[in-house]
Amino acid sequence: MTSAVRFKNVCRHFGAIRAVDGLNLEIAPGEFFALLGPSGSGKTTSLRLIAGFERPTAGHIEIFGERADAIPPYRRNVNTVFQDYALFPHLSVLENVAYGLKMKGVAKKQRLARAEELLELVQLPGYGDRSPAKLSGGQRQRVALARALVNEPKVLLLDEPLGALDLKLREQMQEELKSLQKRLAITFVFVTHDQGEALSMADRIAVFNEGKIMQVGTPEEIYRAPRSRFVADFVGSSNVLPPDLVERLTGTRAWASLRPEAVRLVSRGGHSATLVSSSFLGAQRRAVFDFDGFQITALLAADAKLPEPGKTARLAWGESDLHLMEDEPVDGPEGAA
Amino acid sequence: MSSAAAAILPPRGGPSGAASDAFWRHPKFLLLLLLTPPLLWLGIIYLGSLFALLAQSFFAIDHYTGMIDYTPTLRTYRELLTTPANLDIIVRTVLMAACVTLFSALIAFPIAYYAARYARGKWKALFYLGVMLPLWSSYLVKIYAWKLILAKEGIFNWVLAKLHLYWLLDAYLSLPVIGGNSLSVSYTGTFLVFVYVWLPYMILPLQASLERLPNNLLEASADLGAAPRQTFWSVIFPLALPGAIAGSIFTFSLTLGDYIIPQIVGSSRLFIGQAVYMQQGTAGNIPLAAAFTVVPMVIMGFYLWMAKRMGAFDAL
Amino acid sequence: MRSDPNARAPLGLKLAAAAGLLFMHVPILLIFVYAFTTEEKSYQWPPPGFTLRWLEVTWNRVDVWQALWLSVQVATVATLLAMLLGTLCAAAVSRTRFFGRETISLLVILPIALPGIITGIALRSAFSLADIPFSFWTIVLGHATFCIVVVYNNAVARFRRTAGNLIEASMDLGADGFQTLRHVIMPNIGTALLAGGMLAFALSFDEVIVTTFTAGQQQTLPIWMLEELVRPRERPVTNVVAMVVVLVTFLPILGAYYLTRGGDSPAAAEK
Numbered sequence: 062m063t064s065a066v067r068f069k070n071v072c073r074h075f076g077a078i079r080a081v082d083g084l085n086l087e088i089a090p091g092e093f094f095a096l097l098g099p100s101g102s103g104k105t106t107s108l109r110l111i112a113g114f115e116r117p118t119a120g121h122i123e124i125f126g127e128r129a130d131a132i133p134p135y136r137r138n139v140n141t142v143f144q145d146y147a148l149f150p151h152l153s154v155l156e157n158v159a160y161g162l163k164m165k166g167v168a169k170k171q172r173l174a175r176a177e178e179l180l181e182l183v184q185l186p187g188y189g190d191r192s193p194a195k196l197s198g199g200q201r202q203r204v205a206l207a208r209a210l211v212n213e214p215k216v217l218l219l220d221e222p223l224g225a226l227d228l229k230l231r232e233q234m235q236e237e238l239k240s241l242q243k244r245l246a247i248t249f250v251f252v253t254h255d256q257g258e259a260l261s262m263a264d265r266i267a268v269f270n271e272g273k274i275m276q277v278g279t280p281e282e283i284y285r286a287p288r289s290r291f292v293a294d295f296v297g298s299s300n301v302l303p304p305d306l307v308e309r310l311t312g313t314r315a316w317a318s319l320r321p322e323a324v325r326l327v328s329r330g331g332h333s334a335t336l337v338s339s340s341f342l343g344a345q346r347r348a349v350f351d352f353d354g355f356q357i358t359a360l361l362a363a364d365a366k367l368p369e370p371g372k373t374a375r376l377a378w379g380e381s382d383l384h385l386m387e388d389e390p391v392d393g394p395e396g397a398a
Numbered sequence: 399m400s401s402a403a404a405a406i407l408p409p410r411g412g413p414s415g416a417a418s419d420a421f422w423r424h425p426k427f428l429l430l431l432l433l434t435p436p437l438l439w440l441g442i443i444y445l446g447s448l449f450a451l452l453a454q455s456f457f458a459i460d461h462y463t464g465m466i467d468y469t470p471t472l473r474t475y476r477e478l479l480t481t482p483a484n485l486d487i488i489v490r491t492v493l494m495a496a497c498v499t500l501f502s503a504l505i506a507f508p509i510a511y512y513a514a515r516y517a518r519g520k521w522k523a524l525f526y527l528g529v530m531l532p533l534w535s536s537y538l539v540k541i542y543a544w545k546l547i548l549a550k551e552g553i554f555n556w557v558l559a560k561l562h563l564y565w566l567l568d569a570y571l572s573l574p575v576i577g578g579n580s581l582s583v584s585y586t587g588t589f590l591v592f593v594y595v596w597l598p599y600m601i602l603p604l605q606a607s608l609e610r611l612p613n614n615l616l617e618a619s620a621d622l623g624a625a626p627r628q629t630f631w632s633v634i635f636p637l638a639l640p641g642a643i644a645g646s647i648f649t650f651s652l653t654l655g656d657y658i659i660p661q662i663v664g665s666s667r668l669f670i671g672q673a674v675y676m677q678q679g680t681a682g683n684i685p686l687a688a689a690f691t692v693v694p695m696v697i698m699g700f701y702l703w704m705a706k707r708m709g710a711f712d713a714l
Numbered sequence: 715m716r717s718d719p720n721a722r723a724p725l726g727l728k729l730a731a732a733a734g735l736l737f738m739h740v741p742i743l744l745i746f747v748y749a750f751t752t753e754e755k756s757y758q759w760p761p762p763g764f765t766l767r768w769l770e771v772t773w774n775r776v777d778v779w780q781a782l783w784l785s786v787q788v789a790t791v792a793t794l795l796a797m798l799l800g801t802l803c804a805a806a807v808s809r810t811r812f813f814g815r816e817t818i819s820l821l822v823i824l825p826i827a828l829p830g831i832i833t834g835i836a837l838r839s840a841f842s843l844a845d846i847p848f849s850f851w852t853i854v855l856g857h858a859t860f861c862i863v864v865v866y867n868n869a870v871a872r873f874r875r876t877a878g879n880l881i882e883a884s885m886d887l888g889a890d891g892f893q894t895l896r897h898v899i900m901p902n903i904g905t906a907l908l909a910g911g912m913l914a915f916a917l918s919f920d921e922v923i924v925t926t927f928t929a930g931q932q933q934t935l936p937i938w939m940l941e942e943l944v945r946p947r948e949r950p951v952t953n954v955v956a957m958v959v960v961l962v963t964f965l966p967i968l969g970a971y972y973l974t975r976g977g978d979s980p981a982a983a984e985k
Contacts, residue, residue, distance in 0.1 A: 114882050116423075125405035133422035134885040135893075136407040147883040151901040160897075161887035212888060215405045410890060418890035432806035433818070436799040436862065440821050444859050447840035448832070454839060505737065508730030516723040525735075527971065532738040534913075534967045536920045538939045539956045543741035545943065546748055549757035553744065556759045597738060647827070655829015658923065662943050671831045678835055688839070691832045698828065 063126035065090040065216055065248040066111055070120035073106050080106040082272035084120070088216075088265075093242050093249045095259035098269030099295065104252045107269070108218050111250065112141050125215055135164070140209035141218040145225065146201045148193035154204050155180070155189030161212040179207035182241075199230045210245070219251035223258060235262055256296045260284060268292050285320070288387050293318035300324075300357050307385070309353075315385045321347070323382035324359035326366070331377030336370050350376060455688035466685060474685040478693075484673070488693055491670040494585070495653035498592040499600075499646045505593065506600040506645065507638075513601075514608035529605075533598035541662055544591045548582040548663065578665055588664035595659065596652050600645035607641025608634075643705045650701060654694040670694060742960060749957040754950055768950040778955060781938040788850065788934060789918040792857035796914045799858070800865030801907060808873035825860040833860060834927030841928070848930025856928040857921060861914035868910035868974065869903060876902040909973040912966035920963055935959065 064087040073081040081103045088094045096104035109115040110122055113134035121130045129137060140161070148157050155176050156163075162172035173189075180186055183203035193201060202222065209217060222238070223231045239262055242249045253259050259266050260280040268275045268283065268291075276288045287293035290301050300319040308314045325331075334350035334357065346365055350357045359376065361367075368374050409415055421428040457466050458473040478484050513525035532540070547554050558564050571577040571584065578584030611634065619629040657671030668676070670693060677687035723731075749768065751761035772778060803822060807815050825833050837856050846852065880902065884894040922936035929937055935955070942952040 112882075112886055113422075114886075127404075127406045129406060131423065132406055133419055133890070134882070135888045135890050136409065136419075138403055138405050138407060139886075141883070141886045143879050143883060145879070147879040149880060149883070149898060149902075160884070160889075163897075164884075164888040164893055208887065213403060215403065407888075414892050415890060418892055421891050422885075429806055429809070432802045432809075436803040436806075436822075437818070439799055440825075440859070440862070443837075443840075443855060444825055444833070445821070447836035450840050450843055451832075451836040505734050508727055509734040512723055512727055512731035516727075527968075528735050528738070530967060530971065531964060532742065534916055534920075534963055535742055536936070536939075536956070536959045536963055538920075538922055538936050538943065539745060539959050540741065542939070542943060542952070542956050543745050546744055546757045546759075547741060551756050551758045553759040594737070594741065597734075651827065651829055655831045656923075657831055658940065671829065674831055674835060678838070684839055687835060691835060694829050695832065 062090070064088060064123065065092065065125060066250065067123040067126075068107070068110075068120065069123070071107075071110060071117045071122060072119040073103075073110060073115055074118045079272045081110065081117075084272075084274060086267060086274060086277065088248060088250060090125070090248055091246050093239065093262060093264045094251070095263035095266045096250065096252045096269060097254070097256060097259040097266050097296070099254060102269035103272040104254075104267075104269045105220060106272075108141075108220055108250065108252045111216065112139055112218055113137050138212070138214050139216045139218060140212055140214040141220065142202075142205045142209045142222050144220040144222075146193075146205040148201060148204060148208070150193060152193075153189060154185070154191050154193060154196070157193060157204060158189075158207045158211055160208060165212070176207070176211060179211050180204075182210070183207045198225055198227075199234070202226065202234065206241075210247075214247065216248045216250060219249065221252055221254070223255075224253075231258075238262065260296070268295060270295075286384055287318050290316055290318075290386060290388050293384075293386065298358065302355065302357075302383070306353060306355055307383070311383065311385075313385060316388045318384045318386060319357070319378060319382060321358045321360040323378045324357065324361075325377050326359070326361060327375050327377040329375065331375040333373050334376050335373050336368055338370060339367055350374065352376065451688050451691065454685050455692055457685045459683045459685055464682060474689045477686060478689045484690075487668050487670055487673050490667065491654055492697065494589065494592065494669065495650045497589060498596065498653045499649045501589075501593050502597050502600040502649045503604070503642050503646065505597060506604050507642075510601050510605035510608055510641075514605045514611075529598050529601050533602070537595065538658075540595050541591055541659055544587075544594060544663055545582065548580070548587055548590075550580060550582075554581065582663050583665055585665060588660050591659050591663045592653050592656070596649040599648035599652070600642070603644035604638060604641040607638050607644070611637050640708060643708055647698075647701065647705055651694070651698050654697060745953070745956050745960060748953040751950070751953070754948075757949070768954045772951050772954040772958075775951060777933070778935075778938065778951070781933045781935045784850075784932060785919055785935040788853050788857055789915045791854045792861055792918045793911050793914045795854070795858035796861035796865050797907060797911045800862045800910060800914075801869050801903075803862070804866050804869035804873055808870055809878070822863050822866050826863050830860075830921075830923035831927075834924040837924070838927040848928065848932065850932070852928045852930070853925060853932065853934065856924045857918040860921075860924065861918055864913045864917055865907065865910035868906045868913070872903045872906035905973040909970035912970040912973075916963045916966045920959070 066086070066088040068084045068086040071081060071084040072079065084103075084107060086107075096107055098104045106115060110117060111124070111129075113129070113132060117130050121128055123129060124137060124139060148154075149160065152160065155173060158179050159172040159176035162175060163169075167175070177186070177189060180189060183206050185200060185203050185207070188196070188200065188204075193204065196204065202225075206222075219238075223234050226234060235258065238249070251262070260283075263280060265277065265279055266283050267277045270291050276283060276292045278286075283292065283296050287296060287299065293299040293301050298321060300321060302310075302317045302319060304314045304316055307317045311317075332352060334352040337349045337351050337356065339346055339348040341363065344363060346361050346363050346367070348359045348361055348365075348367055350359065357376065409419060454466075455474055456470045456472070457468055458471050458477075459465070460467050509525070509529070513522065513529075517525045546552055549555075555564075555567075558567055567581075570586075571580065576584065576586050578586075581587045581590075615633055615637075616629060619633045624632065655671050657669065657675045660669045660672060670690060674687045674690045677683045677690060681687075747761065748757070750764045750766065751758075752763035752765045752767075753761055800822075803818065807818055833856065837852075837859075841848070841852055876899075880898055881894055884898040885891075889897060920936060922934075922940055925934055925937055926940070933941070939952065939955060939959070942948075942955075946952065
């Protein structure tokens with residue numbers, strides 16, 4: 062089956078800056094795919110390469126099996142929801158949504174009727190006459206979505222789609238985007254720096270750092286089995302244990318990650334550690350222990366019986382919870398996140 | 399919903415589709431296409447003429463035949479800088495420009511300060527137009543207005559006569575240098591018109607810089623026990639200075655190069671602009687005229703360099 | 715210091731600001747009074763009487779009409795040229811980052827930053843070197859050169875406000891370069907261009923210093939005025955023309971102000 066989007070050794074360099082450096086990636090049709098990474102990691106440039114706002118300096122990009130590197134954005138059946146929505150200020154909401162059809166030469170009556178349907182799809186029926194400037198952030202986001210969907214793209218690109226919204230709205234939009242994607246069965250590719258957003262929405266995630274992909278996988282794979290310290294650090298708040306300690310625990314010299322929620326408090330056996338501090342989070346309690354000179358964070362039940370700070374407790378975790386990573390086993394700076 | 403559609407659309411037909419594709423593939427080409435006409439225009443017509451003029455200053459006129467001798471020489475510059483009359487002209491012009499600049503700043507400050515810090519809503523718009531309209535009204539009409547005001551039978555003398563202050567004017571006019579037979583043929587008259595005509599150029603950048611002055615800075619200063627006078631000199635003045643310097647670029651440069659104002663309101667003693675005009679016109683000495691124009695260029699070059707170092711360009 | 719924006723200004727500041735504004739406006743208002751005076755030979759104040767006669771006399775003056783017509787033609791052509799060149803330059807400078815952007819901005823501003831007499835004499839000596847006789851086009855050449863900056867300033871400010879991603883959004887939705895120009899770029903910068911054009915027109919219509927060097931024997935309205943100032947012939951006619959000139963230049967300025975209100979620096983600090 063052909064990929065919806067395929068990067069083959071793609072580079073995009075700006076002078077000495079390697080925004081995207083030797084990228085290989087395949088996104089399957091119908092997938093909800095997240096490009097996750099810190100700012101400047103190359104995720105946005107990758108999105109712009111798919112849209113056609115940037116051209117690769119090397120390698121090539123295929124969209125549904127067709128070479129796209131030399132195709133301008135207006136000839137790609139790919140549409141974008143921009144981070145700041147980029148709604149046309151001189152057009153009404155309805156005209157904004159109908160813009161893509163107008164450029165295709167669709168007759169006025171049809172295109173306005175179709176735009177109205179799209180506004181209903183994003184739950185803004187009857188907003189067509191307003192000016193984009195008169196809408197709230199969440200409403201603008203919906204208009205941008207309707208505008209991008211009007212041309213029935215093969216791939217929809219979303220650049221930090223929820224970045225500008227407040228927390229409650231963000232959660233609601235996450236659900237809506239997911240169900241919309243299921244319903245339309247269009248390939249969604251979205252860029253985010255928020256790991257929680259990526260984990261909860263995406264079918265698969267590519268984690269970016271410094272222009273390269275560190276790991277591709279389902280949210281579970283990425284979360285449970287980070288391949289490198291960077292991924293373990295960036296996705297969630299894993300304890301990263303250094304090779305010295307891991308060698309003592311397992312006999313294998315390697316970096317390892319240990320999820321805070323995998324750490325349990327036991328009365329016998331396990332490992333002895335000193336409580337440094339703890340804080341109440343509502344449903345849970347977070348405790349930081351000193352274990353052989355390394356800090357280990359544990360997420361415990363809210364009613365967990367903790368000793369006084371400075372006193373020892375016994376910690377345990379399942380053998381499979383200690384996940385060995387592929388980094389070179391040279392000791393880096395000590396301590397865990 | 400879109401499985402049947404192609405992912406890549408075919409090229410659009412016609413030359414516009416092809417051109418559009420080409421511009422996207424070669425953005426540098428588009429840039430070149432955009433830049434070529436204005437650069438050619440400014441480069442050839444403007445810079446070309448300017449360099450031709452500069453080049454002429456390195457020739458000299460043969461005083462016997464009145465013809466230009468096209469061998470490169472610094473003779474014209476020597477003539478410019480060693481003739482006392484020419485030096486007088488330069489010093490007079492620069493002094494005038496300095497006085498005009500200083501006075502414009504003094505008059506401009508209260509207007510700019512009020513408009514920037516107190517005027518709100520309708521008043522703000524009114525202040526803005528109140529500065530813009532004089533700025534853009536006809537230069538010659540503004541000079542003409544002053545000719546009306548300063549005329550012997552004009553409004554200025556009429557007001558003085560009504561106030562029985564005529565003796566004051568007489569006393570003022572009897573002063574050396576700044577006085578004269580009447581205001582309209584004195585340096586004072588020239589000075590007044592210069593200040594009047596260039597004042598808006600000072601107000602706008604000054605106002606812009608005062609508007610950027612954060613309120614909490616003034617509060618902090620007052621909070622720390624500074625008297626209004628101290629706040630002015632230690633907080634407002636240093637921050638408004640770049641704006642004043644930006645404005646002074648205009649007042650200074652415009653005064654240096656003007657030849658019409660001193661010709662219409664003023665004594666018969668020449669300013670640089672007039673000297674250039676006469677040398678190229680009646681005297682037919684283009685090289686000397688060219689050398690004269692180099693003076694304001696050098697002064698302004700130096701001035702701009704200083705202004706840039708003091709951060710005035712951010713206030714423009 | 716009164717730092718609260720709602721505080722009342724000190725009386726001294728108020729008076730000084732009011733006096734400054736009066737200083738700027740009273741001379742222009744005087745022009746309106748003098749246009750109706752019955753006095754013919756001098757600038758007598760107060761005017762001995764008022765009449766509308768000079769309006770009629772001026773209306774019938776062929777030389778005034780000719781000068782006005784030439785000025786309008788020059789300003790129109792120079793404005794169109796400046797709008798074209800200024801917009802191209804602004805588009806290039808704001809669309810892409812490239813080496814030498816600062817230099818281009820400087821080059822555009824230079825004709826207005828250097829004293830007009832330098833531009834004027836440079837053009838005149840270039841014309842004589844190249845054996846170009848004075849004509850309508852020599853005047854236009856000079857005017858268009860210093861009008862570019864006004865259009866440029868207005869256009870650059872608006873381009874900056876029109877986020878670059880509007881253009882990307884348009885292309886993303888299937889509009890090619892020309893469609894984007896027509897449906898997104900022009901509607902968004904149109905008013906700024908119009909405002910720039912109006913200011914350029916006012917600037918050209920009023921220009922005298924450069925024009926004295928590039929006009930030869932032709933008379934634009936400012937040149938006509940200058941002649942009257944240096945060698946007064948019929949003062950009342952000059953009074954009326956002065957009033958008309960003020961009125962004619964105010965209209966585009968007010969127009970430009972209303973077009974660029976709310977946002978970009980209207981009307982550019984440098985005239």
